[in-house]
Amino acid sequence: MRKRLLLLTVLMTALCNCWAQGPNNSGTYYQAANGLKGAALKTKLGKIINPHNNIGYDGLFKAYEQTDKRPDGKVRDWYSSTTNYAFSDHGGYRKEGDCYNREHSVPQSWFGSGVIKSDIVHVVPTDGYVNNRRSNFPLAEVSNATYTSNNGYSKLGSCKTAGYSGTVFEPNDEIKGDMARMYFYMVTCYESQAPGWGHNVFSSQCNGFEKWVIDMLMRWAAQDPIDEREVARNNAVYATQQNRNPFVDYPGLQDYIWGDKTDVAFSYDNYEGSGGSVVPTVAMPVFTPDAGTYYNSVEVTLTSATEGAAIYYTTDGADASVNSIPYQGPFTLTETATIKAVAVKDDVVSYQASAFYKITDEENIDDADDEGDEVAPADGTILLCDDFFGTSYGGPISSSKTEDLTGTANGVAVVYSLAGGSNRYVNSEQIRLYPGNTLTFSVSQGNITALEFEFTTGTPSQSLTVSGTSLTDGKWTGSSKNVNVSFGGSSKHARISGVKVSVAGGATGIDAVNTSLDGQRVVYNLRGQRVAHPTKGMYIVDGKKIMIE
Numbered sequence: 001m002r003k004r005l006l007l008l009t010v011l012m013t014a015l016c017n018c019w020a021q022g023p024n025n026s027g028t029y030y031q032a033a034n035g036l037k038g039a040a041l042k043t044k045l046g047k048i049i050n051p052h053n054n055i056g057y058d059g060l061f062k063a064y065e066q067t068d069k070r071p072d073g074k075v076r077d078w079y080s081s082t083t084n085y086a087f088s089d090h091g092g093y094r095k096e097g098d099c100y101n102r103e104h105s106v107p108q109s110w111f112g113s114g115v116i117k118s119d120i121v122h123v124v125p126t127d128g129y130v131n132n133r134r135s136n137f138p139l140a141e142v143s144n145a146t147y148t149s150n151n152g153y154s155k156l157g158s159c160k161t162a163g164y165s166g167t168v169f170e171p172n173d174e175i176k177g178d179m180a181r182m183y184f185y186m187v188t189c190y191e192s193q194a195p196g197w198g199h200n201v202f203s204s205q206c207n208g209f210e211k212w213v214i215d216m217l218m219r220w221a222a223q224d225p226i227d228e229r230e231v232a233r234n235n236a237v238y239a240t241q242q243n244r245n246p247f248v249d250y251p252g253l254q255d256y257i258w259g260d261k262t263d264v265a266f267s268y269d270n271y272e273g274s275g276g277s278v279v280p281t282v283a284m285p286v287f288t289p290d291a292g293t294y295y296n297s298v299e300v301t302l303t304s305a306t307e308g309a310a311i312y313y314t315t316d317g318a319d320a321s322v323n324s325i326p327y328q329g330p331f332t333l334t335e336t337a338t339i340k341a342v343a344v345k346d347d348v349v350s351y352q353a354s355a356f357y358k359i360t361d362e363e364n365i366d367d368a369d370d371e372g373d374e375v376a377p378a379d380g381t382i383l384l385c386d387d388f389f390g391t392s393y394g395g396p397i398s399s400s401k402t403e404d405l406t407g408t409a410n411g412v413a414v415v416y417s418l419a420g421g422s423n424r425y426v427n428s429e430q431i432r433l434y435p436g437n438t439l440t441f442s443v444s445q446g447n448i449t450a451l452e453f454e455f456t457t458g459t460p461s462q463s464l465t466v467s468g469t470s471l472t473d474g475k476w477t478g479s480s481k482n483v484n485v486s487f488g489g490s491s492k493h494a495r496i497s498g499v500k501v502s503v504a505g506g507a508t509g510i511d512a513v514n515t516s517l518d519g520q521r522v523v524y525n526l527r528g529q530r531v532a533h534p535t536k537g538m539y540i541v542d543g544k545k546i547m548i549e
Contacts, residue, residue, distance in 0.1 A: 023249040023250055023271075024231055024234065024235060024249055025235075026238075026244060026249055029048065029244060030045070030048060030246060030249070030250075030268055031268055032044060032047075032048055033045050033048060033246075033266055033268065034266065034267065034268035035265050035266065035267070036265065036266055037256070037262060037263060037264065037265050037266065038256070038257060038262040038263070039207060039257070041256055041257060041266050042187075042188050042191065042207060042257045043191060045188050045246050046188045046189055046190075046191045048246075049185070049188070049189050049243045049244060049245075049246065050189045050190065050243065051115075052115075052119075052189075052241050052242050052243035053240075053241050053242040053243070054115045054118060054241075055118060055120065055240060055241055056118050057102070057117055057118040059118065060102050060118060060120060060123055061087065061090060061102075063120050063240045063241075064087060064120075064125050065087050066236045066239065066240055067120060067233050067236040067237055067240065068124065068125050068233065069087075070286060071283075071286050071303045071304070071305045072286065072288050072301075072303065074086065075087055075089070075100055075125050076125065077100060077125060077126055077127055078103065078124045078125065078126045078171070078175060079103065079126035079127050079130040079131060079134065079149060079153070079154045079171070080096055080097070080126070080127035080130050080149050080150060080153055080154070081149075081150060081151050081153040081172070081290060081291060082096070082097060082149075082150040082151060082153075082290045082291060082292050083096070083097055083100065083127050083290065084289060084290055085099070085100045085125075090102075090128075093127075093128035093129050093132075094129070095129055096127050096129045096130055096149055096150055097127065097129075097150075098128060098129065099127075099128045100125045100126060100127055100128060101125070101126065101128040101131055102123050102124075102125065103123065103124055103125070103126040103131045103134070104117070104122065104123050105122040105123070105124065105139070105179060105182050105183070105186075106122055106183070106186055106197065107135075107136035109136045110136065110197045110198070110199055110202075111190075111193065111197050116190060116193075119189070119241070120237055120240060120241055121182060121185055121186075121189075121237055121241070121243075121245055122182045122183075122185065122186055127149070130149045130154055133147050133149075133156055133169075134154070134156065134169040135169075136199075137156065137166075137167050137168055137169045138159075138164065138166075138168050138169070138199060138200065138201050138213075139168065139169055139170070139171060139179060139183075140159045140160075140161040140164060140168035140169075140170065140216060141159070141160050141161045141168070141170050141216070142155040142156065142157040142158065142159070142160065142168060142169075142170040143157060143158045143159060143160030144157050144158045145157040146158075146167075150292065151291055151292070151356065153172050154169065154170065154171055154172060155169070155170040156168075156169050156170075157170075161212060161216050162212060162215075163210070163211065163212020163213075163215070163216075164200060164210075164212050164213075166200075173223070173224060174224065175224070176220040176223065176224045177220050177221050177222075177223065177224025177225060177226070177230075178224070178230055179220065180217040180218070180220040180221040180224075180254075181221060181226070181230075181245060181247040181248055181254075182245070183209075183213075183217055184217065184221075184245075184247040184253075184254050184257075185245045185246075185247055187202065187207070187208030187209065188208075188246070188247075188257075189243075191208065194208045195208065201213050206258065207257060207258060209258075214258050217254075218254060218258060218259060221247075221254055225251065226248055226251050227283075227284070228282065228283045228305070228306070228350075229283060229284075229305070230248055231248060232305070234248040234249065250271055253266075282304065282306045282309050282343050282344065282345050282348050282349065282350040283304050283305035283306045283309070283343060283350060284304070284341075284342070284343060284350040284352065284353045285302045285303065285304050285311050285313070285327075285341040285342065285343050285350070285353045286302070286303050286304070286305075286353065287300060287301075287302060287339065287341075287353065287355040288300070288301040288302075288303065290355070291355035291356050291357055292357070292358070293357075293358040293359075293360060294333075294357060294358070294359055294360075295359075295360060295361065296334070296359065296360075296361055297332050297333060297334045297359060298332070298333050298357055298359065299330050299331070299332050299333075300330060300331055300332075300333060300339065300355075300357065301330045302327045302341055304343035304350065306343060306345055306350070308345055309343040309344060309345040309350070310326065310327070310343065310344050310345065311326075311327035311341055311342070311343050311344075312324040312325060312326055312327065312341065312342055312344065313325050313327055313339055313340065313341035313342075314339065314340050314341075315333070315337045315338075315339055316337070316338075317337075317338040317340065318340065319340055319352060320340045320341050320342045320352055321342065321349075322342075322344055322349070324341075324342075327341070333357050333359060334359060335359055336357065336358045336359050336360075337356075337357055337359075338354065338355070338356050338357075339354070339355050339356075339357065340352055340353070340354045341353050341354075433464070433485070433486070438484055438485065438486045439484070439485040439486075464485060464486070465485070465486045466483060466484070466485050467483055467484055
């Protein structure tokens with residue numbers, strides 16, 4: 001009898017220990033949701049994951065080193081496929097590839113401030129310029145693109161997703177499922193607030209979403225299932241913020257809330273996810289340097305985050321398999337090629353990775369097509385973002401706060417000062433002008449003769465006045481070094497989501513140097529082509545012409 005009791009005790013202990021592991025070693029984290037269905041399950045999950053540790057908006061940059069580090073130690077960029085940022089590379093930008101910043105997948109202008117602003121589950125690192133182009137447009141599929149990031153990775157344009165008309169931003173296919181699970185998390189974690197975010201995306205119907213949105217997100221989640229990288233980020237978020245995304249821990253959990261399993265009780269210890277949502281155990285290969293256009297040749301390195309994984313690749317555009325070329329070290333491309341690669345360990349094959357490398361030379365450059373090209377911008381163009389000013393405010397500032405916000409980019413200094421009005425507001429996405437406020441932009445660099453400011457206001461019907469001229473088309477061009485901008489509305493505020501300063505006469509000097517360039521800097525020839533290994537000649541580096549002798 002004692003042996004039976006002892007055996008039963010051992011079995012029960014083993015069962016409890018097994019149950020306590022939870023998905024991805026989450027222990028008993030989700031135990032309180034056991035046995036619930038549909039809306040009740042969503043509400044309980046929301047109480048499990050919220051409240052959580054608020055790491056603060058400024059704490060996001062440090063946290064990204066744990067949540068969004070690529071195998072090569074660089075920043076994972078969610079919106080661009082051609083960036084190569086160190087974690088300190090956040091600041092001013094004028095084109096794709098200049099800096100990264102903090103992107104709210106659910107735009108901050110929709111929800112305001114508070115803990116949501118710094119929730120790292122949905123605030124991800126992205127290229128600053130591409131983020132600016134996304135603005136606060138909804139996520140959806142694009143019909144006719146008005147803008148695409150390098151290699152067509154992200155798109156902006158008219159919506160082709162049924163149920164919505166207007167401008168939308170389309171993330172790349174490889175992260176659409178990630179974005180869908182972020183949105184599932186947001187309406188669960190902030191259940192009482194989400195319906196008020198509106199914008200034809202969030203509502204009280206369909207348990208937090210408009211019908212067209214939940215239909216699209218469910219499709220995205222199925223087409224882009226959870227992978228090892230997403231699981232690793234979820235675990236890193238838990239270590240940093242002390243909460244988890246249940247839609248990453250439980251593949252297909254969305255079916256229990258919005259899909260065909262709303263009448264099925266959620267079983268914490270005997271969960272059955274959706275078919276096809278199996279988490280792969282081998283991380284897909286990563287290419288270094290990024291895909292793009294290179295001069296004469298480029299050396300390519302392949303890595304996988306899965307220790308001990310073998311990598312196989314092709315260079316002719318064919319799908320990779322275990323029968324392809326075994327990767328044994330860096331190799332050099334001297335001709336344009338599409339590389340496809342998979343990582344394999346213990347007979348488990350990763351998702352396939354693909355990269356297009358275009359190799360050009362000066363003689364053939366005019367005959368090359370534009371696929372994959374990265375073109376240098378015109379000299380002296382500066383696109384300001386919040387980090388350009390070196391200061392970030394989290395809420396309204398009273399008129400007693402009179403210090404100027406200043407910053408420099410490419411040798412051009414810009415000052416934002418307050419004159420009049422009762423408050424001001426600056427955050428990562430916008431500058432707000434209240435009735436009576438005046439912004440003064442002062443630029444001083446050599447013999448500058450012309451400035452151009454492009455303003456996008458959140459309320460087009462409310463006018464801006466720039467140096468005494470009413471702003472009607474969102475642009476102002478003049479020769480003054482001091483430009484005053486005021487809001488002509490009688491109530492509420494105008495939002496300036498971007499300021500483009502074009503400086504005539506800047507960055508025109510030619511410097512002669514007798515040294516090779518740092519390989520981490522982006523170098524262009526005079527035709528606007530990116531150069532991996534510059535030799536003697538004239539190039540554009542950091543917006544300036546230099547001569548390598």
